Structure formats: structure tokens, C-alpha cells
Amino acid sequence: MKITNKTDTYPFDAAELHRRFPADIQIPDLLLAFGQWMKTMPYGSIGDIYFDTEHPDHIAGPEAHRQIIKFMDGDDIYAFFWRHDTVGETLPIVLIDGDGAIETIPSLTAFLARFALGYYSADSDERNFFL
Amino acid sequence: MNGTFFYSLAPECVYVEQDFEDHDDPRRFKTHKKELAKLPPDLRSELGLWLLDYTNADRLEELLDVGPPHPSFDTWVTDLEIGLNKQFNTHPSVKAIARAIGECNVIIIWVGEFYRAYTREDGRHGTSYRILEEADEIKPHVQALREDWAKDYPGLGLWHSASFKKSISVFDIIAVADSYYDNRSIFEKLKDLIKRTDKPSILEKAGVGEIAKRYVSPILRNDFHYDYIVPKVLGENLPETADFKADQARYPRAPHRISPWLRGRLFSKV
Numbered sequence: 001m002k003i004t005n006k007t008d009t010y011p012f013d014a015a016e017l018h019r020r021f022p023a024d025i026q027i028p029d030l031l032l033a034f035g036q037w038m039k040t041m042p043y044g045s046i047g048d049i050y051f052d053t054e055h056p057d058h059i060a061g062p063e064a065h066r067q068i069i070k071f072m073d074g075d076d077i078y079a080f081f082w083r084h085d086t087v088g089e090t091l092p093i094v095l096i097d098g099d100g101a102i103e104t105i106p107s108l109t110a111f112l113a114r115f116a117l118g119y120y121s122a123d124s125d126e127r128n129f130f131l
Numbered sequence: 132m133n134g135t136f137f138y139s140l141a142p143e144c145v146y147v148e149q150d151f152e153d154h155d156d157p158r159r160f161k162t163h164k165k166e167l168a169k170l171p172p173d174l175r176s177e178l179g180l181w182l183l184d185y186t187n188a189d190r191l192e193e194l195l196d197v198g199p200p201h202p203s204f205d206t207w208v209t210d211l212e213i214g215l216n217k218q219f220n221t222h223p224s225v226k227a228i229a230r231a232i233g234e235c236n237v238i239i240i241w242v243g244e245f246y247r248a249y250t251r252e253d254g255r256h257g258t259s260y261r262i263l264e265e266a267d268e269i270k271p272h273v274q275a276l277r278e279d280w281a282k283d284y285p286g287l288g289l290w291h292s293a294s295f296k297k298s299i300s301v302f303d304i305i306a307v308a309d310s311y312y313d314n315r316s317i318f319e320k321l322k323d324l325i326k327r328t329d330k331p332s333i334l335e336k337a338g339v340g341e342i343a344k345r346y347v348s349p350i351l352r353n354d355f356h357y358d359y360i361v362p363k364v365l366g367e368n369l370p371e372t373a374d375f376k377a378d379q380a381r382y383p384r385a386p387h388r389i390s391p392w393l394r395g396r397l398f399s400k401v
């Protein structure tokens with residue numbers, strides 16, 4: 001994601017996000033609201049992250065395509081919803097850092113709260129994603 | 132910004148300054164500071180305020196563990212991996228393919244009517260590819276495997292390329308084990324992977340022969356690919372749009388699995 005000047009904001013395409021979610025999973029309202037909020041913020045101001053829904057087949061194989069739903073990428077963070085069962089409505093978030101370390105968080109709300117509190121450093125030079 | 136900056140967003144000259152320049156040089160330091168001043172402010176606190184407003188919570192700390200308990204991702208992904216490989220290795224076509232290809236490294240590209248099978252050779256002067264002599268012999272077995280896989284995983288569609296490799300080395304095992312993202316140590320990953328390898332001699336050298344004996348596979352499976360067709364191998368010789376459309380008609384890929392480049396092909400009028 002190349003930044004051309006200081007006034008760029010985070011990109012967010014709600015239609016593309018809808019298209020890239022499995023049909024039997026409802027996109028969390030919080031995710032859509034977060035995307036709309038990010039769209040108003042200067043790029044880089046909450047971290048080098050962006051919405052990304054490419055197929056994360058290397059995580060558990062393409063056969064898990066309805067259970068691993070990637071929604072975010074960045075310089076040192078990579079996040080996806082993990083549908084481990086077909087019952088729960090609140091999907092946990094799995095984070096992977098640049099070194100392959102993994103953290104599982106119970107919900108998107110918890111993930112954003114952690115992000116806001118600086119659990120994940122915005123300074124990729126320090127590489128201290130997991131503090 | 133509390134002394135931090137987004138290193139990856141910094142202009143190239145900052146990288147250079149950081150890596151190679153004398154930081155005590157006042158002129159360089161001044162340039163460096165100017166570049167850093169252009170970076171965006173740290174607004175994570177704004178995110179916190181927005182989240183509190185959205186959730187009606189009083190403190191962010193209250194939200195840190197919101198959500199139901201979840202099982203272990205490591206256990207889930209390991210069980211999934213072992214199950215997939217068991218399914219693959221018990222497919223009736225796999226032994227036939229293994230018998231035919233011998234010790235070759237084989238790459239298959241299959242889209243619609245477009246079928247190619249290459250063998251890969253790693254030499255001192257790089258990697259080269261040539262048409263596999265047994266391409267026609269293995270075709271019906273590969274077809275059965277490919278289509279059965281699509282039936283077993285509805286919405287995934289037919290894979291467009293795959294690789295098979297029968298001979299394995301310790302280096303291959305380590306590379307495959309390392310490619311799995313979970314919190315198992317590399318030793319645990321190796322142990323799980325070795326459960327499905329067929330080279331006891333190699334494994335016995337590593338002191339894990341007992342584990343190896345439990346293994347049933349004649350092939351170390353490399354992943355099936357749904358998003359690319361190894362253009363480096365094919366050069367100008369590529370499948371037609373009609374081939375992609377034919378695959379989609381027979382085993383439809385769900386919309387969420389269709390990448391932008393494939394969508395361009397599938398819904399073009401050509």
C-alpha cells in the first residue's frame with residue numbers, strides 16, 4: 001500500500017468485503033462500522049494496516065475456505081476470523097505477526113480494544129507485535 | 132507520536148539514513164527529522180474513543196476479553212492437517228500417480244481442456260521444466276483426484292495447478308513443516324508431518340522411525356493451487372478464458388473464493 005501524501009486516508013470497500021465473505025456468514029456490524037471509521041482517518045494513523053480479503057490458503061489449506069476469513073493485513077499484522085464451529089455467532093480473531101507467532105482473541109471487539117490500547121506496536125521497527 | 136514512527140511508511144531516504152548513515156552528523160539528522168515530521172500522527176487513542184462510543188462501554192479494559200471461550204487454534208489446525216492428508220493418501224488415485232511418476236517432481240496445470248504435466252529439475256544452473264513423459268498415463272488418475280476433491284469441498288471449485296513430489300529430504304520436510312502457521316514448535320510440526328511421510332530411512336536417521344512406520348502415504352502432498360497457474364512454467368502457453376468458464380460451470384466456485392483476476396475471466400464476454 002503506497003502512500004502518496006499525508007492526506008491519504010485508509011481505503012475501505014464495503015461491497016468488496018461483502019463479496020469476499022462466505023454467504024452463510026453475516027459480516028459483523030462492528031467490522032463494517034470500523035471500516036467506515038477507518039475510511040475517514042489518515043493512512044498510517046492507527047498503524048500500517050488495511051482491509052484485505054485475499055484467500056489465506058497457507059494457514060490451514062484451501063479446504064478450510066469457509067472457516068478462515070481474512071479481513072486485515074499490514075506490515076506486521078495479519079488477522080482473520082476463525083469459524084471453528086457452526087453454532088457461535090461471535091467469531092474469534094486469529095492474529096499472526098511477521099515472525100509467524102499466533103494469538104487468538106475472543107472477538108473483534110476485544111481485538112480493536114487491544115489495538116487501541118497499544119497491545120500491538122505501530123512501530124514495525126521494534127517488531128514487538130506481541131507484548 | 133510518543134517517540135515512535137511508522138518505519139515502513141518512511142520514505143526511502145529514511146531507510147538509508149537508518150541503515151548506513153552517521154546519525155551524529157547534524158546535517159543528516161536534520162534531514163531525517165524532516166522526513167519523520169511528514170509521517171501521520173498516532174491516532175490509536177481516537178480509535179479507543181470511537182470504540183467506547185460504539186459499544187457504550189466505560190473503559191477499553193472492559194472489552195479486552197469480550198467474547199465466548201474458544202478452542203485451541205493449534206489443535207484445530209493440526210487435526211485439520213492430519214485429516215486432510217489422511218483423506219488424500221487414501222484416495223485410490225494417489226498410489227497410481229506415485230507409481231507412475233517415480234522420483235520426479237511433478238507440476239500439473241489443469242484448467243478446462245487445458246492439461247499439462249511437467250517435471251521440475253533443480254540443477255546447478257537453476258530450475259528447469261520439461262514435459263512429463265507419463266503425462267497421459269497419470270491423466271485419468273489426476274482427473275479423478277481433482278474432481279473428487281471438488282465434490283468433497285463444495286464451493287471451492289477445481290484446482291488449477293498442483294504439485295506432486297514423491298522423494299523427500301529432511302530439508303523438504305522442514306520447509307513444509309515451517310509453512311504451517313500455528314504455535315507448535317518446529318519440532319512438534321515435524322513430528323506431526325512425519326506421521327504421514329513414507330521414507331522411514333530418512334526418518335530413522337532422524338530418530339523418529341517408530342512414528343514413520345505409522346505412515347500410509349506414498350506421496351508427500353504439496354498444496355493444490357486455486358489462484359495461479361504457474362506462469363513461469365507455461366510462458367506464453369496459457370489456458371483460454373473458455374477453460375476457466377468450463378471449470379466454473381462444472382464445479383462452481385463460491386463468489387467469496389473468486390479472486391478479482393478470475394472474476395475478470397469468468398464474467399468476460401470473450
